[in-house]
Amino acid sequence: MRYNFDEIIDRKGTNAMNTDGFREYIFQASDDMVFPYADDEFIRMWVADMEFATPPEIIQAVKDRLDKRIFGYTKVFDPDYYRTFAAWAERHYCWTFEKEHLVTSPGIIPALYELVEYICKPDEKVLIVTPSYAFFKHAVDYNHLELVNSDLINQQGYYTMDFDDLAAKAKDEKVSLCIFCNPHNPSGRVWTPEELKKFGEICLKNNLWIISDEIHCDLLRNGKVHTPLAKLFPQTDRIITCMAPSKTFNMAGLMFSNIIIPNKELRAVWKARHYSFENPLSIAAAQAAYRHGDDWLKELKNYLDGNFAFTKQYLESHLPKAVFRIPEATYLAWVNITAYLPSEENLSLYFANNAGVLLEGGNMFVANSDGYIRLNLACPRSVLEEGLKRICNMLR
Numbered sequence: 001m002r003y004n005f006d007e008i009i010d011r012k013g014t015n016a017m018n019t020d021g022f023r024e025y026i027f028q029a030s031d032d033m034v035f036p037y038a039d040d041e042f043i044r045m046w047v048a049d050m051e052f053a054t055p056p057e058i059i060q061a062v063k064d065r066l067d068k069r070i071f072g073y074t075k076v077f078d079p080d081y082y083r084t085f086a087a088w089a090e091r092h093y094c095w096t097f098e099k100e101h102l103v104t105s106p107g108i109i110p111a112l113y114e115l116v117e118y119i120c121k122p123d124e125k126v127l128i129v130t131p132s133y134a135f136f137k138h139a140v141d142y143n144h145l146e147l148v149n150s151d152l153i154n155q156q157g158y159y160t161m162d163f164d165d166l167a168a169k170a171k172d173e174k175v176s177l178c179i180f181c182n183p184h185n186p187s188g189r190v191w192t193p194e195e196l197k198k199f200g201e202i203c204l205k206n207n208l209w210i211i212s213d214e215i216h217c218d219l220l221r222n223g224k225v226h227t228p229l230a231k232l233f234p235q236t237d238r239i240i241t242c243m244a245p246s247k248t249f250n251m252a253g254l255m256f257s258n259i260i261i262p263n264k265e266l267r268a269v270w271k272a273r274h275y276s277f278e279n280p281l282s283i284a285a286a287q288a289a290y291r292h293g294d295d296w297l298k299e300l301k302n303y304l305d306g307n308f309a310f311t312k313q314y315l316e317s318h319l320p321k322a323v324f325r326i327p328e329a330t331y332l333a334w335v336n337i338t339a340y341l342p343s344e345e346n347l348s349l350y351f352a353n354n355a356g357v358l359l360e361g362g363n364m365f366v367a368n369s370d371g372y373i374r375l376n377l378a379c380p381r382s383v384l385e386e387g388l389k390r391i392c393n394m395l396r
C-alpha cells in the first residue's frame, strides 16, 4: 500500500462540518446544545465526507497552483480539463460526452437547486425515489414545487425500484422531472443496466426530464461497474448527468462538480443565469484527481471493502437481529435496527446521547426509512471498531 488509510488526522481548527457542524446539521440546534460527551469524544459516522487525507498528488497540484501566486477571476477555459475528465469517464465507465455539454458548478446540490428552477414551471411536480438524500427534497421545496415520492421496495435490505408505482406517478402530467440517484444514497444500490433501462424508459415515455446524480459513482465495491444513465439513452437530450471528484477524493470543501447538460436550450439558460466563476485551486485539484487519482482510488476501494467486511462480521456476531447487507456502492452502511429500538424516532439524538456516536437516523432520509441508521465507514479501521463497539454495547 502506497497510501495510509489507518492514519488518524486531527480536523480541529479546519471549520469542518464533520467536527463543528453537527449541532446545526443533525439537530438544527445552536452551539449551546449539550451532550454527555465532549465534542472530541464523539465517534463521527455522519456527514458523507471521509476521515482520509486527500491524495498527495492532488495536494501537490494545489501547491503548484499556489506557487503561481495570483488568484484572480477564474473559469475552466483550458480544454485540457475536459480532456482529462472525459478520459476518466472513458476509462472508468466506458462512456463519453461532448465538450460543449460540460458545465461546472460549486457543487451538485447548488446545481440541483438551479436546475429544478430552470426545468420546472411553477405548478409542476418532481419525482424522487425514497429513502432519499434529503437535499433532493430540499431542492424541490426551495422552488415551491410539489414532491412526489416513490418508495423503493426493500427485501431484507436489498432495494429495488417499484416500476409499477413509478409508471403510475410519472403518468401525472404535472410531473416533469425526476431527480435520480445512481448509485443510490442511502441504500448503496448500483442499479443494473436493466433497471436503469426500465427506469429511463418510464420517465422518457412520459416526457420527464431526469437529473441523474452520479456523485457516488466511483465509490463502488470491487467487481461492481457503474453505468451512467445517459450512456443507455444516447438519443435523448433530457438526461442531465452530475459527477464530481468531491466524494471520490474527499474534497467536497473545494466545491467543484461537473454537470453535463446535453440539451442546448437548457444549457443556454444555465449559462445565462449561473454564476460561473470557479476557485482556481479547485480546478487544479479536480484536474489532478482525474489525471493522477486511479492508484489512490484503487487502494481506497480495497480499504473500504475491508471496512465493510469488518462491519458485516461485527454486526453478525454482536447485533444478530440487525439487518445489514454490504452495499454495492458508497462508503455508507444502511442498517435496520428496528429489532432493538422499535419505537425510537430520533435515532441520531439517541445515539449521540447514549453511545457517543454521531450518525444519521432514518428520519433524515425523506420517507420509507424508519428504523434505519446510516453509518459512514470512511474512517480508519480503529475508529470504525470503536464506533461499532459503542453502538452494539448500547443496543445489546
Ligand code: LCS
Residues within 6 Å of the ligand: 046, 047, 048, 049, 106, 107, 108, 109, 110, 133, 181, 185, 213, 215, 244, 246, 252, 257
Ligand atoms: N448528491 C448526493 C446523492 C449526495 O449524497 C451528496 C452528499 C451530494 C449530492 C452533495 O453534493 P455537493 O453539493 O457537495 O457537490 N451527500 C451527503 C450525505 O449523504 N451526507 O452528507 C453529505
